Amino acid sequence: MRYVPALAATVFAIGVWQVIVSLTGLPRFILPGPLLVAETWWQNRAVIAEHTLITAIEVLIGLGCGAALGIATAIQLATSRMARVLVQPMLVFTQALPVFALAPILTLWLGYGLWSKVAMAVLIIYFPVTSSFFDGLMRTPPGYLDLARTMQASPRAVLWHIRVPAALPSLASGLRLAAVYAPIGAVIGEWVGASKGLGYLMLLANGRAKTDLMFAAMLTLGVFSVLLHIAVRKATTRMAGEGH
Amino acid sequence: MTPAPGITVEGQATIDGAQLFAPLSLSLAAGQWTCLLGGSGVGKSTVLRLIAGLRTGADFDGIIRASDGGEVVPRVGYMAQDDLLLPWATVTQNIILGARLRGEKPDTARLERLLGRVRLTDHAGKKPAELSGGQRQRVALARTLMEDKPVILLDEPFSALDARTRADMQDLAVELLRGRTVLLVTHDPGEAARLGHSIVVMSEAGLTPCAPPAAETPRKVDDLETLAAQGALLRLLREEAA
Numbered sequence A: 001m002r003y004v005p006a007l008a009a010t011v012f013a014i015g016v017w018q019v020i021v022s023l024t025g026l027p028r029f030i031l032p033g034p035l036l037v038a039e040t041w042w043q044n045r046a047v048i049a050e051h052t053l054i055t056a057i058e059v060l061i062g063l064g065c066g067a068a069l070g071i072a073t074a075i076q077l078a079t080s081r082m083a084r085v086l087v088q089p090m091l092v093f094t095q096a097l098p099v100f101a102l103a104p105i106l107t108l109w110l111g112y113g114l115w116s117k118v119a120m121a122v123l124i125i126y127f128p129v130t131s132s133f134f135d136g137l138m139r140t141p142p143g144y145l146d147l148a149r150t151m152q153a154s155p156r157a158v159l160w161h162i163r164v165p166a167a168l169p170s171l172a173s174g175l176r177l178a179a180v181y182a183p184i185g186a187v188i189g190e191w192v193g194a195s196k197g198l199g200y201l202m203l204l205a206n207g208r209a210k211t212d213l214m215f216a217a218m219l220t221l222g223v224f225s226v227l228l229h230i231a232v233r234k235a236t237t238r239m240a241g242e243g244h
Numbered sequence B: 001m002t003p004a005p006g007i008t009v010e011g012q013a014t015i016d017g018a019q020l021f022a023p024l025s026l027s028l029a030a031g032q033w034t035c036l037l038g039g040s041g042v043g044k045s046t047v048l049r050l051i052a053g054l055r056t057g058a059d060f061d062g063i064i065r066a067s068d069g070g071e072v073v074p075r076v077g078y079m080a081q082d083d084l085l086l087p088w089a090t091v092t093q094n095i096i097l098g099a100r101l102r103g104e105k106p107d108t109a110r111l112e113r114l115l116g117r118v119r120l121t122d123h124a125g126k127k128p129a130e131l132s133g134g135q136r137q138r139v140a141l142a143r144t145l146m147e148d149k150p151v152i153l154l155d156e157p158f159s160a161l162d163a164r165t166r167a168d169m170q171d172l173a174v175e176l177l178r179g180r181t182v183l184l185v186t187h188d189p190g191e192a193a194r195l196g197h198s199i200v201v202m203s204e205a206g207l208t209p210c211a212p213p214a215a216e217t218p219r220k221v222d223d224l225e226t227l228a229a230q231g232a233l234l235r236l237l238r239e240e241a242a
Helices: A004-024 A034-043 A045-079 A081-096 A099-110 A114-138 A142-150 A155-192 A198-207 A211-235 B044-052 B091-095 B097-102 B108-117 B133-146 B163-176 B189-195 B224-241
Strands: B007-015 B018-028 B033-038 B059-066 B076-079 B151-155 B181-186 B198-203 B206-210
Touching: A004 A034, A034 A045, A034 A211, A045 A081, A045 A114, A045 A155, A045 A198, A045 A211, A081 A114, A099 A114, A099 A155, A114 A155, A142 A155, A142 B044, A142 B076, A155 A198, A155 A211, A155 B097, A198 A211, B007 B044, B018 B033, B018 B044, B018 B181, B018 B198, B018 B206, B033 B044, B033 B189, B033 B224, B044 B059, B044 B076, B044 B151, B044 B181, B076 B133, B091 B097, B091 B108, B091 B133, B097 B133, B108 B133, B133 B163, B163 B189, B181 B189, B189 B224, B198 B224, B206 B224
Parallel strands: B033 B181, B033 B198, B076 B151, B151 B181
Antiparallel strands: B007 B018, B007 B059, B198 B206
């Protein structure tokens, strides 16, 4: 039932799109109609599937590595004052630098293949994961810490039994953000230099004025991102402390 | 449990140079309940936290010692107004938190016995969110008892409960904490009158010891002498504040 309004809005938007195309009579290389896009999508489904698979692999590896790195960094920062003093300013500085600007150099270093895109996805999600989990770790309810102190708990035990579990809802929101950002990172990487992936396919189709194929690839990317977001949301439900 | 020692606090506390409480001397008699009664902001929770070795934000100049000369902090159990139950852990996991934090094997026989005594055996696998406020405070009490410390510090643990549940909890706490040295910090004159073997009113002026009613604790809620003591304590609180 929850999806009914979203579905209705989508159908409505497609309808408006078709009406604009019919009324204005724009050429198909400027704005192809939804029917044409659907037809192109079906005809090219094998090609689109192949490129989607590549992008999906990049995004999933990037998400895994980025999340792991972010979690490890947040724990380091939360447990060591020294790390906070040294690393935190750098972390903020890396965010001041647009990730887009790094894409060409990453492609130069890591090549045209998978790893430059994985690196882009990692870079783009590293900060939101680190920062939300770190915030959660630093906001442990002080009463829990008092209690642990009267129980003669070691800082390590407090971290694993109290601070980390108490910060899991924050980590969940970081991971949900990461699921939205990771495909952006991978596609930017593909734009800068690639021979595979949905970003590459979009660029290729655009260059050849195959706007219908460009739209088909773009919509596939959109659907993939939404599905990824839903999957990560579901996977983090328990972590976020929802559903009980 | 080792025999409960008496505790003495002597000293003064300041926050950024401003006096929080003037030099005072508070003695907790061994194996007895001492109720420290006072309004908000007089520093009564600070006294409790100092004994527990917790951070207070105040500078304390003085000494805290046990009558047997041993260390105080490791022998202290603590219970706050907030039940401080971990929401992701079950009742059982919350009760054995101390052992888990120290990496020890929890005493399961003791756990079973305590669950029975706080009447939560049927709720052992539940999460705190599934319990009522009174049940949650009973879990917190069981967790405190699981630690088996001879000195128990209670920081307004019953003040968020409704009147009936509060009276039930007071009875249960007296029964289960018998023989331990207890400091109860409260702003409720009725609670102090029901539970204190000795009652001390804390205000800006310092500590004022008050005679407790003669009856055994927990005193009956409708015991006339207890009610009179409650009234006298409230009057004293109001006079001290004026």
